[in-house]
Amino acid sequence: MTKKDGSKAIVTGAGLAVLGVALLQFIIPAEVDMSETDGATGILIRPDFWPKVVSWLMIMVGCIYSIIHALRIWKLKINLKVTEYQTISGEGDISARSKGTIFGWGVFSAIIIIFLSASHETGLLLPSIAIFLLASFGFSFSAGPLRFLIALAVPMVLAAFFHFVANVPIPMGLLEFLTWS
């Protein structure tokens, strides 16, 4: 285990425990409707019973997980010299991050934005053509002109498949004039 892994694990455990507390204190009282349960036969059958059980388990498991990893890091600190410790901690990863990965983050953000903006107005075909193009550049820069043609063809073929085979029309939005019928 490296320091980075250990820190990740502590944050994960703490996050889980915090989520558990938030569920018990705020989310369950506000988001589990108990209006129909007046005079219910028992606590065990009520709608908030299992959410509460899961929340308590989340708190317990989260705390245990964090403590275990905190102890492991502490042991690691004792066992290793500071220099060795830094070598395996992986803190130099950021500087080594390739340009390709940074471009990947850009493509990732763009894809998420396009996904979120998909609606009846934009339809699914136009965003999917954009997604195809963006993602294909994220993977490779070769075969440029061919790629534009494929980016148009693949979403249209898939949309036609869903339309004719599954009988589920894909919303065309701005491209409504391309209606299959």
Next chain:
Amino acid sequence: MFTPEIFVVAFEHLFVSWGIIAIAVGLTAGVVIGAVPGLTAPMGVALVLPFTFFMDPVSAILLLLGVYKGGIYGGSIPAIILNTPGTVAASATTLDGYQMTLSGQSKKALDIALISSVLADLVSTIMLILFTGYLAKLALHFGSPETFSLIFFSLLIVSSVSGDEITKGVIAALLGLLAAMVGVDSYYGTPRFIFGNVSMMNGFTILPLLVGFFAFSEVLFRLLSGKTETDLESVKRTMGKSLGTSDIKRLLPTIFRSSLFGTILGAIPGIGAAPAAFFAYSEAKRRSKSPDQFGRGALEGVAAPEAANNAVCSASFIPVLSLGIPGGTAAAVIMGAFIMQGLAPGPYLFKENKDIILAIYLGLLCGSAFLFGLGQIAIKVFVRIRLIPDWFIYPTILVLCFFSGFVVSGSFFDLKIMLFAGVVGLIFRYLAIPVAPFLIGFILGPLLENSFRESLMQSDGDLSVFFTGPICVFFWLLSAVSYALVLWRIVRKKIT
């Protein structure tokens, strides 16, 4: 039970009428439908149902059964090659199937899926023929307390499904249970965790969630990690390696055991193919001599879920034929087809329409052979997908995710669920949290809660109901022993 005259009539149904062609067409359509993420096997059965209006009863039923069986098998193909389960039932197959593909063993993984599916199909069909009555009786002994103890056992085994760290598996399972609670409470009809959004009343739809978790997150992960060029030459070199005879021999016990689990669980109304597949997967891991290989491309990790989910197909037909109770969604649609054809599923069917029953049995047996041939062709076609360059295949998967998220219920909300699941899946990958326990928690969560409540309602709140029947006691003991073994393994590892 079946006289020679009945055999003659049954053969006429099959070979003079269109019975045999119907099952072949159904299987082909099913494999195609199952291989497309977003189109599930029950959805395929429903899509084909209108075509059966003008067919004779045997052809109609065999066509629908063919679609169902083909669909369940077809779901394994994209699960193995693209990390995208074609159907919910194939979600457990992705765990090791895709890992095998990544290590250049896609052909081998597809072979395992096919052989496991065909053998399981054969086993469950034979059991359907021989033991329909007995299995229906056994299934009837599975009340709510028994179901609860079985689900609890499966969830407990989750810890051992999760690879290196048990705690991570438990974390994932808890999050899966939490996600399963979103929506309307099944008893009181009151909303839980919907945050004022009416679209969340039905909870998270499973298929967009699966597509997001597996396929969408995989593409995002590849984009962000810079792993954007697959070494096609190495894939080419290794993908052609088929399954060896020694591998098949090694896998046979797992396949038969999982087929048995699938048959028994499939005969219980309401359990379904996906939980059966996960149960078989966790059992295979529990019994394995090298459980660490699970999740990293273990052959048994593909064989067990594929055998179990295909065994469920014929088994879900057991309560339909014997009791007139559908074992799942597809079985309910097929039962509807029986009624449309003027047949009443249940004990009377065996008295009044023996020829039809026999023709269906024989058709199902022929269907297993067809499935094997069809699968061989499908493997030859689909295995070449890995030779397509990354810049084409991954954007295509993205567009497929985009459409699959929408087509399940024609809702933009499901698309957002897919997106959300993809991002959560990505976080899981970065934190090295296993996905399998999350899915097991999500799929089994409602069953766990409902069976718990039903048991308490039946017993007026008396908790001893969970410890009275022999099946309950068996599963509690099995849970205790399994967990003790897992803990013992950890302690032994620490000591050595």
